Structures are given as C-alpha cells and as structure tokens.
Amino acid sequence: MSHSSSDDFLVMKGISKRYGGVHALQDVNFKCARGKIHAVLGENGAGKSTLIKIISGVVQPDQGIMTIEGKPALYTSPSAANDAGIVCIFQELSLMPDLTVADNISIANPPRKYGFIDQAAQIHRAEELLAEIGCEDVDPRLRIRDLPLSRRQMIEIAKALGKRPKVLILDEATSALTSGDVEKVYAMLARLKAEGVAILYISHRMHEIEALADDASVFRNGRHIESFAKGAKSNDEIVQLMIGREISAHFPPKPAARTTKPLLEIKNLSWENRLHNVSLSVGRGEIVGLGGLDGQGQKELLLSLFGVLKRVSGDVVIDGKPHKLTSPREAKAASPSIALVPEDRKTEGLMLPMSIAENLVIASLDDLSSGPFVDDAKVSDAVKSAIARLQIKIGSSDDAVSTLSGGNQQKVVIAKWLMTKPGIILLNDPTRGIDVGTKQEIYRLLRELADEGAAILFYSTDYDELIGSCDRVAILYDGRVVSELEGDRITEKNIIAASLNISAAGHTAGHERAHHG
C-alpha cells in the first residue's frame, strides 16, 4: 500500500444539521485517515450518530461539504454510500431473522446465474467472508433466528465486509459480542487497518478505545471539540473534554442533607438479563436520580416498579409493606399510589388525537365517577385545577392534545398523574425534547412535590438535570447500580466516570458513599 498523503482521506468541512430548532451538528470540521482507527467520543446527544448518518448517506447536512480523496462524497442514500465504499455496522441488527446466514450476507447484491440467485455461489461467498472474521464454524445455511446474539452481530460484520469497505464505521458494534468474538473483531480490524481502510469506531467502553484507537475526536453539543492521537490525553482529560459545557438551567435550591424514612425500597430486583440485583431506596421527600448511559436498565427498573414487566424477581417494599405489582392499575392502587411518567409521551403517555381534558382524566376516572357514571362537574373542576396548577397553555380543553407543544404535552402527562395524588412518582426522562422554560417549571414542581412528601425516582439522560435537581443519584451500568452519589459528590465528572464504569479522580466506583468528605 503506497498512500503517502493518507492523512486527509475523508474530510468534512463546515457540516451543520438541524432538526427543528435543535442543532444536532454545528459547523463540524472532521477528518480521518486511511489505515487508522479513529474513535469518536461524546455523551448522549453529542452529535455522534448524526455524524455517522451524514457520512453513510442516511441524512443530508444543511450545510457543509464532505470529500473522500479530494472528491465530493455527500451521498443521498445509504446504498449510494455503500457503492462508494462507505459501510456502516450498527448496533441495531439489520439482519432478517427468517433468512439464512448466506441470504443475509448477500442480500443487497446476490450472485446470479441466468438471472436467478446462485445458491451455491452465495454459500461459497458466505463461507469465505465468515472465514475472514474467524467464524468458520458458522454454517451459512442456518437461519439467523437460530443463532445466539453475539454470532448474529458477527454475521452483521461479515455482511459489511462483503461490501469491501474503504470507510468502515462501527457504531457500538461490539456491545453484543462475547469476549471470544471481540478478539476476532480486533484481529479483523487490525487486518483491515493494514489494508488501508479508514475505520471510525464508536464505543462507550473506554478500555476498547484505549486498546484499539490510533486517533480520537471528542464531540459535545453538536460541535467537534478536539481531535488528538492516542496517548496524548489521559482518561480524566478526555472525560473533562466530554463534559466542559456551561450549565444553562436554573434549579430550585436543594434542602440540606437529612435522613428520610424510606418510602420505596427496592431489594435485589432482577429481570431477564437487563436488571441484576438492583437495590435502591427512595425516602419521603427525596428526589433520587437514575443516571448512566442510555439503555443500562433504567427504563426497565422504572417499568418493573410500575408493574409493567412480568417475572421480575426481588422485593419491592412500599411504606414498609412488601408489594407484588403486576399491572399499572395495581401500582396506581397501591398505598401510597405510584405514578409513572413514561419515556415516550407520544405513544405511552398520551392518546394524541383525544382532547386535553380526556387525556387529563384518564388515570383518575375511578375517583371522578359515581358508580359507573363519570361525574361531569367533578371532571370539569379537576381539569381546570390541573391546567391551572401546571400552567398548561391551551386554547380549549376540548382541543386535541396533539395541537400542543412538546413541553405542554409533557405537562399534560404529568398533570394526569398528579390528579391521582401519587406518593411515589417515577419519571422516565421527562424533559427530553422540551424547552428550557418548561424544564425549569418541571424542576420546581418536582421539588414542590418532594417537599409535600412524595418520593421521586427520576431517570434523566441530562447530567445537568441530575446534578441540579437530585438529592442522590444512582448510576446504572449493564443493569447494575455501580455507584450512588450524594451531596457534593454529584458532579458531572463522577457521573460520567461511573457511567462509563471507569474510575475517575482516584475513587473506586461502587462505594462512593464510604469516601464522603
């Protein structure tokens, strides 16, 4: 391989992309070289996935140019990008479970004979590609459905290799792999590197990046912050780069640290392989945050407390009494009652085409009825007071809830639950995608509710929020509570370090409270 000017293989200049009012990427300049593995780092929402989508032709930027070997290379579809040698391996599998391994590997461009798919050639091709990644033991005639998860991810990688990439992007592609398969992927990456492929590597596992990457780039809030060679920065410095943003939201003051009587106690909660022996307690008047990277079991924890998940093991103790909750209805009927503000307000929180009033009362119809009949006067009063308490901006309460802004929709979801007078309030990322003003109102409301005696458990992907509004923060990693932070130990640095499950600033994760002071 004789590529002397290998440093500027893929170059992006002034790339910007907006979704509505949100800058997903802002004036990004980025480049990567042939024959190198380039790690892309950043928090949730830093712009990494938008970057990849632009490179691989899934979305088009609003501004900016991209070149490969000096030639313009902004593609308008993933298949055009594929043809140009840009291949992406996503975490979400793109395999068809009911087709065979061979069918899947050649799905886009199967070998043909007289116009028909040449089965023999297809199987032969699959065997070759599987051998390249050290998976000779997989029979290409097997159906994907019958393979374990790690093997499926390997097939995904073989499929990508079949496209003979010049730029290979791995987006969390190793998170489903067993350690044996990870070794094979490392070996394959080393070989591709030697062949001069440019590799972009996205992972939240710092040790993988340490082991693999030649270069790294940090993204934050849609901006490219810095690129550097491996070894130029310590883990601490990298974490600092990933954080370093000004705190923009204002939070109500926290009460002084105090011991509270636990209202909700979770003991050794496990569910399938997503939650492992989670133990946590939330006191009366306390706001406890759940942190960590996306998808570490936070959502499952909240759902299991709300009775949605089946076959959960472990104990849930509410106000001293053990409960086995098997439906949201039972959770609502518990004493004190439990409320859940779900993750996706559009599909889980609201019936969008129905009116604001109908949405507000749906969880408290039992209280607003006499016998089987809904009491219209009670409903009307309850709707009015809920709208007033949360200052929901509406025209008429008969308007469809879909006509409201995202922030006001979320207020409707919260107001719906406050009508049930819950003592335990679970929130799944309640401020995602809503404006700063409404966020602040929600923070104030949560603190008010806590002061009135509610126990609040609150998952957020926004670290500022956890720091600003929580009395205590539990960080989940791979379905386990790896760290509990309290008081001034709730810092962005500690949260990120615990989220990545690495130790920061000389503290061991998992026993933070012992180190207090």
Added chain:
Amino acid sequence: MSTSSSTKSRFELTRDDKPIAIAALFIVVILIAGTIYTLSRYGSMPLLTPTYLIQQLQIGSYLGIIAAGMMLVILISQIDLSVPWTLAAGAMMATAVGGPWALPMALAVGLIVGVVNGFGVAVLRIPSMIFTLGVNAVMRGLMVAQTGGFAPQTKATDLMRFLAAERSFGIPHAIFVWILISIAMVILLKKTAFGRSIYAIGNKEAAAYLSGVPTKRVLFIAFILCSTLSSFAGLLLAGYSTKAYQGMGDAYVLPAIAAVVIGGTNILGGRGRYLGTIVGVILIVLLNSVLSIMEMPEAGRQIIYGAVIIAMLLVYGRGEKATS
C-alpha cells in the same frame, strides 16, 4: 367531552360530525332519487309514505342492534367476524329450547362466544380478525352438527314474535328495542368510565394501559356485548321471519361494519359517535331498498353497494390515524 362550550358557540361541524352530516345528506339524496324514479315510472311517491319509512326502520333495527355491538369492537381497534354464526346460533338455540327459555338461551350463546373472543384477543393476543373468523367457523360447525343429528324445533316463540314482528300504535316493537339499546349505547359511551376507556384504548392501547386503564377487562366486555347483541339480533330476526335457519346471519357482517364506518367511526378505532352508526344503518337499509325498487339486477346492486361504501371511506377518515 362537554366540559367547555367554547366550540359549540361557533357554527361549525366537528371532525366527528362531518361524516354524519355527509351520510345524512346522502340519505336525502337516495330518497329524492328514488322518488324521482317512482314518479316518472308509476306516478306515485311510495318512498315518502310513513308506512314505507317505518318498515325500513323495522328492517334497520335488526341491523342497527348488530352494528351497535360491532361499533364497540371497532372503537377498540378490533373487529368481530364471528357475528354471522353467533347470530344464527343465538336464533337456532333459542328456537330449539323454545318457551320461556328462548331469550335467556340466545343471550347465553352470545355471552359464551363473547368470552371466547375476549379470551383469544385480550389474553392470547391473537389478532381479532383471525381469531373471530375461526370462532365463526367453529360456531358454524357446531350448528351443522346440532341440526344434523336430530331435527330441533325452529319455530319462533310468542315472545320472539312479540319483540320482533308485532306492533303497538302502528309502530313495530323492534324499533322500540333498537331505541332502548341506542339510549343505553349513548349513555355507555358518553357517560361511563367504561366508555372513556373504550376510546382511550382505541387511540393508544399502550398509553391507556400505562394510565391504569383495565385494558383486558374492557376488551372482554366489548367482545361480550358485541356477541350478545348479535345473538339477540338473531333471536329478533327469527321472530320476524317466524323461524331460525342456518346461514341467516351471513348477510349481516359486511353491512354492520359498513354502517359503523359510514357513520364516521374510524375503522382503526378510537373515534366515532353512536349517532353516526344509526345514520349509517338507515343509509344502508334505504340504499338496498331503493335499488330493489328500481329493479336493479342483483349484480348491479352489489356493485353499487360496494362502490358506495368505498366512496364514503374515500370522502372521510381515510387512514388519518396512520399518520399520528
């Protein structure tokens, strides 16, 4: 919801009222077109006589009772295709036991089928389109076996004749029965927590479930009501035609669904007013009747009938929910 009067002061149709108005307008068009035909052909206007209209309402009452049940099931984003043989089974079992047990028997048949449908859809989570179709086939088999082994009584009882065919003050009792069921439906849908839950589930079952709505129970009750209304309609139809017979329900499933949808109920669930279903029933009954008065051959009637349903669906409600 009637919590605010701000929308009522403006003179405009709400989203749910528009299809009802269109369907009502179409009823007028059918009557005018039919009358023009009879005037030019026979020089008379039989369509506008009370006798004719009352007779149409009587025919409509049987369909209307079935459509009421179908509407409940459609509102929760499901469908009940077991209606034809639930209806036939209700009628056949009622006449077979005869006497005072005819009515309880018909209702029991409906209850049992409804429980089975509810179990299949709410607990086993089988799509209702397939499950109820299967139940329909099973019911048919059971009824064939029942009549094959011995010859059961098929004659309608006096009570059945009284409810379905006899009149007071010149008005058929069937119309009173339909009116009573309609009042109950309006109260159920508008005034009860159950009614609110029906609409909530039809709009977004996940959101309703996560709000603590007893979704399984509501699904069960909706299917039970639908089947029971079907078997009760079977009892009335047997009373009207003096006997129960196999296949007597086959002609009712499509018109029932069509009446509900023409009345503005979203076929995907969650939206629709009961008044619309009444209007839809009347439209279908009149369309059938006028086409036969115009001596349209059977083939032409079927084509027009189907085309009207498709055209009405194009005019409103087409896949609106798919975008949300």
